[in-house]
Structures are given as structure tokens and as C-alpha cells.
Amino acid sequence: MIYQVSTFLENKPGYLRRITTLFKRENINIRAMTLSATNTSWGILSLIVPDPEKACKTLNDNGHSSVLRQIAALEIEDKPGGLDAMLEKLESLGINIENAYARVVNDGETAFLVVDTHDIDNAAQRIQEAGITMVSKEIVYGIK
């Protein structure tokens, strides 16, 4: 199972920097991140890191409420239309995406799409049955 770290973030100047500074100090590499904010005063920062458990604990220990959330990482072609094709497939499977963000892998040919959705187990099963390639934990975390 693959996890992202989701952190509660107050929408105030310097708050995101607090986290990046903390990660620098703790030597935690951020592989991918996305910030979802509403028009209100807070948002959620989602992070892909090599060791999610450690990062989550570090954040909580430093007063940033964080949780691990299971995600699915789907392989997409790193070319025009690659993402569109994937989203079309997900739509046809009736998977409603809460949050999604993409990352290119170093080989320059593949990219993966991180998908965060309710009822992830059910969604993952349907994705697999539809023949979509799931990217391994090692590739997502960048520890291969």
C-alpha cells in the first residue's frame, strides 16, 4: 500500500516554509506535493516522501497535525494526452477524485498520477481490473 502524508496547514504567511524548513533539518526529501486550499483560512498539504511514517511522525511531533492517507499511483505516458487518457478511464470507472497530482519519473518516459479518493480499496480494485498499470511503492517513494 502506498501512502501520502496529509498535513493541516493554516493559510498564513510562512506556514508552508515552516514545513519545508523542518524537512530540510530532518533530511526528508519531498518527491511530490500539492496544496489544496479552500477560500478559507486553511488547507491541506499532501506530500509524497520516501518514508511516509517517519515524515508523518516528524510533523506531528512538531505540532503539525498530519495523517497517512492511502493513495493509488497510476502509470501515465509522459506525452501530450497522457493525463487526459487516464482521466477519461477513471471517469468511465466512476471514480471520483478528491485530489490528484502527477510526477515524472527520472527515466523521462513514464509519469505517475497520484489519486486520492474515498474508498481507496474499492477504487484500486476497479483500476486494476480495468488493466491500468499501478506504479510500485519503490518508484513512487523514489527508493528503487
Place this chain on the structure above:
Amino acid sequence: MKRYWEEELETLPRKKLEELQAERLKKTIAQAMQSEHYKKLYAEKGLSPDSIKHIEDIRKLPFTTKQDLRDNFPYGLLSTPKKDCVRLHSSSGTTGTPTVIFHNQHDLNSWANLVARSLFSTGIRDTDVFQNMSGYGLFTGGLGFQYGIERLGALSIPAAAGNSIRQIKLMRDYGTTAAHAIPSYLGYLYEVFESEGLDPKKDTLLKRMIIGAEPHTDDTRKRIEELFGIKAFNSYGLSEMNGPGVAFECEHQTGLHMWEDAFVAEIVNPQTLEPVPDGEIGELVMTTLDRQSMPIIRYRTRDLTRFLPVECPCGRTHRMIDRIAGRSDDMFIIKGCNVFPMQIEGVLMKIPEVGNDYRITLETENNNDTITVEVEMRKGAFKGDLEELNRLARRITHDIRDEILVKPEVKLVENNSLPKSEGKAVRVFDNRIIH
């Protein structure tokens, strides 16, 4: 079986009770006019006992404030010769002039009787063992309860405050069944029980506790009741009105019966000083009706509460007030609505995802008053779901709007990120431009 401490007085029909109040108020005015302060004040205004025909005529009389007590320190309100007095209670007065109240023997007897009556109404009897975990000395919660417990005939343990290990030992050695303490101490005492490997539900005989002396929510009371496996009764008193035994919850816990044969209670709008309708929150104004050495008339307590417009199943006719909703000094006005921080606190404490601390900020934006409530989330409440956070914020906004009639902007903030509320934390920041 005896149901009341003083059946006739406690169940006196309202009309008779008000007649008794009017008669005692006349006496009180006559007595008060023996003091320098009231003699001068009432002479200036042409007031005398004859100004009172009905209890509502009390509104003709001027208010007494804490400042009046300070200005007349120490003997300006004394209405009997000093020789007649047998005890004084005083505020600590570490800063500024203390407020001091003198009692003669009649006053102490009357006070002890009111405390005994209060305790009896909660179901405490002469067979109980009562441990008073309140500070003794100048503070009224010590001796005030002490004499009341003795008057009731229960076995008193004058344990005084603090030393939790000894408190627990006393409870277990002597089979304490009833106790008095401030609510914030009981949370701490429970932790000591736990660290001693004891469970107050199993390892003590406690059945009833009296909690008071600091404002607390009904949820705090419920938590104390669950932790100790007891019934907790709210007590209201202030040293200017003796101390404990002014208003007390009976065994039905429906509100605090104000002992109206001994006091006149009024609730007024703190701005206009006009009475508010029953059920509406305002400042409690109190008058002693059975005190000789230092009668005080229409004292502005600064405590906020409301009359509960319901009858209690216990049959007592004395009106009930609600738990104290804070201090009138804490009140603010926004968009024409009077708001008390305790109202907002009450809403927040009902929501499980909300932590202990909050902060209210008032600002002016485009000539409009705005209210922002920053709310700490409880540890573990964050699940990584944005929609869930939005729902929570909407719920808090809605519930506060329902309570104070003004829509706040709600900001969720990190657990433990607001200044701690130990002691008297400032919760309200008023940054509005004054027009």
C-alpha cells in the same frame, strides 16, 4: 421523612415570599442607614424605609458597586458598632484596596443556616461525612461551608485546599461521602487518584460533590460526575453576599435556587441597568435581607446569569438562576447584539472535534464590525479530508450564529497553537475602530 430544611420558608407561596422580601427590605434600609455611606446617600436622594411599598420599589434605590466598597474601606458601610462584629472576610487585596465584609453573630448564624439549607436540598444529611477541600482563612469557601456542615449535623472534615494525596487518604480513612471543591481542582485530583492506582468510583464512598466558586460549563460538571461516579451540584456565592449559600442547585439539578428570603436578586442589562425579561442573560444585582453588620443594597455583582422561567419539581418556590455565564466586564456588543464569551465557549465545547482553546477577534472592515473565532482542533481530529474540515467550519459557524445571532468567520487552527487558557486568559481581542 423531612424533605426540606425549613419547609415553610422554602415553599412559601410567591406572593407571601415577596411580601416578606418587602418587609425585610424596609428593615434592611433602616439598618443600612446606620452606616456612613447609606446614611449620606439616602439622605441626599430622599430615600427611607417608607420608599418601599412593594418589593419592586427596590428599583428606586441606587446601585452599590465594588468601587463603593473600596471608597468606604474599611468601616464606611458598617451598620452596627464594631464591638458587635465577630468576624470579617476580605478579598486578598494583593493589588489595590481589599473589599471587606463584617459579620455579627446574627449574620454568621443566618449564613450557616443558608449553607445548611443548601446542602440539605442536594440530599446531604447529618449521616454524611463532608470533606471541605476549599481554602480556609479569609476566603469564604472554607469557614462558610464549615459552619454550614456543622449546622446540618454532618461530620465535617476541614481538609482545606491542596495536598491531593492527603485528600485521598482522608476520603478513604473516614469514608467521605460528600465533598466541596472548585471544579478545576477535581480534574487534577482525579489524575492523582489514577497515578495512585485508585479509582474514586470503586475506592471511595463519595456520592455528592458541591462545585462552584468558578464559572464552568455543564459539560465540565458531567465530566466530573462521570470521573468520580457522583452527582455534582452547582453552588453560587460571593463574599459581598456572605459567600457560599446564596444560590444552590437542589437534587433535581434544574438550576440554582436563589434564597429569596435572604436576598433580593435582580438581573439587569449591564448597559442600560434596566431589568431584562426572565430568561434573558444580564448582570446579577443582589441585596442582603438578613444581614445586620453590613447590609448591602443593589450590589452589582458583575456576574452574568438569567432567571430560569421554570418551576422545579422539588416544590421550592424560590426562583432559579442559570449557571454563571461569565463576567459582565467580558461582554461585548456586535451589530447591536450583546455577546458573552461563555456563550461561544458553550457552543464550541459541544463539538467533539474542537480542542480546548479559542480566540475571538473583533475588527472593523468597511465600517462593519466583524467577529472572527479561531478554533483549535482537538488532537487527532484531523483526518486529512478537506471537505470534512469545511463541514466542521460550517457547523461551528452555524451553531455560533444560532447562539449569538451574528455570523462569525470561523478559522480552524492547529491544536495547541493558541495561548493557553490557564487562569484568566484573555479570549477576546477588540481591535475595532471606535467611531
